Amino acid sequence: MTTIHPRRSVLYMPGSNARALEKAREIPADALILDLEDAVAPDVKEAARAQVCAAVKAGGYGRRELVIRVNGVDTPWFMDDLAAATEAKPDAILIPKISAPETLQQIGAQLTGLWADPAIRIWAMIETPLAILDIERIARAARDPTTRLSCFVMGTNDLAKETRARFVPGRAPMLPWLTSAILAARAYGIDIVDGVYNDLKDEDGFRAECEAGRDLGFDGKTLIHPGQVAAANAVFAPDGAELSRARAIIAAFDQPENADKGAIQLDGRMVERLHADMAKRVVALGEAIDA
Numbered sequence: 001m002t003t004i005h006p007r008r009s010v011l012y013m014p015g016s017n018a019r020a021l022e023k024a025r026e027i028p029a030d031a032l033i034l035d036l037e038d039a040v041a042p043d044v045k046e047a048a049r050a051q052v053c054a055a056v057k058a059g060g061y062g063r064r065e066l067v068i069r070v071n072g073v074d075t076p077w078f079m080d081d082l083a084a085a086t087e088a089k090p091d092a093i094l095i096p097k098i099s100a101p102e103t104l105q106q107i108g109a110q111l112t113g114l115w116a117d118p119a120i121r122i123w124a125m126i127e128t129p130l131a132i133l134d135i136e137r138i139a140r141a142a143r144d145p146t147t148r149l150s151c152f153v154m155g156t157n158d159l160a161k162e163t164r165a166r167f168v169p170g171r172a173p174m175l176p177w178l179t180s181a182i183l184a185a186r187a188y189g190i191d192i193v194d195g196v197y198n199d200l201k202d203e204d205g206f207r208a209e210c211e212a213g214r215d216l217g218f219d220g221k222t223l224i225h226p227g228q229v230a231a232a233n234a235v236f237a238p239d240g241a242e243l244s245r246a247r248a249i250i251a252a253f254d255q256p257e258n259a260d261k262g263a264i265q266l267d268g269r270m271v272e273r274l275h276a277d278m279a280k281r282v283v284a285l286g287e288a289i290d291a
């Protein structure tokens, strides 16, 4: 089984906010996105870039994955952002508004030209109508190792802006786009995290959207405030009952009398070897979270 990176809680913070960058060293999020794009005003882009890269180089973030979100490829800041982020060596660089696989290939070539550390991954924001229309080809870019593509991040605010879809409880207008992106990500073996929930005060609505996202198949949720971390961590982690059942399924197939069986009955339910594979992933995720 490949290494599991828990990405239950992926917290954005403005790269211009020194206090947030400092505070994040103590916030129990699985990953941090240090943003140079939409959360940073044009006048302070250069200062934010320097501050973010200094924070990444200084470290002190423990096991949290560090991701730098650069400005878009068609902005005047992109190449300097990419070069500075490459030098700072975060775990990943997040590229906004990816709409075609060719852009990922072009960025892969630019990273090669910058002698980027091979460990740096590329995450892609899926937040344009064109990205949704071409999502299979974009995900397929992960098969080309030079793209380094390893994770999709849904940008539901930009999708709402571009499509004029409204945010409604349950997100019915967006469900086809979310599920298409999940399907494409899974088809090509990359992770995918859900979009943000803007209403900081609506704890029930936030938890409900986390649960819905988890049930759709997302690995976690992007967040905008430390107050959202605990609920996301709880919802996207396997709970005690899920872990017990997973261990019971694995143990059942390990019994000698089941060695030649593809399907068995366990507590009144049919379980197949594919369920044992799923159970192994649940246990591995639980262990990765505990670690």
Ligand SMILES: CC(C)(COP(=O)(O)OP(=O)(O)OC[C@H]1O[C@@H](n2cnc3c(N)ncnc32)[C@H](O)[C@@H]1OP(=O)(O)O)[C@@H](O)C(=O)NCCC(=O)NCCSC(=O)C[C@H](O)C(=O)O
Pocket: 011, 012, 013, 014, 019, 020, 021, 023, 024, 035, 038, 039, 125, 127, 154, 155, 156, 157, 158, 159, 195, 196, 223, 224, 225, 226
């Ligand atoms: C939304 C906020 C501007 C609210 O900030 P604030 O009013 O300061 O909130 P609080 O007073 O409740 O803050 C309490 C303390 O927590 C720290 N804090 C707040 N937010 C963060 C954070 N994201 N990371 C780390 N620390 C944070 C404050 O500094 C306070 O600390 P202290 O002084 O010690 O009390 C703010 O939460 C914020 O800026 N959030 C992130 C906004 C952002 O990054 N937006 C861009 C990403 S969303 C997006 O673009 C998604 C996608 O592209 C799409 O299209 O959908």
Ligand SMILES: [Mg+2]
Pocket: 038, 096, 125, 127, 155, 157, 158
């Ligand atoms: Mg966006």
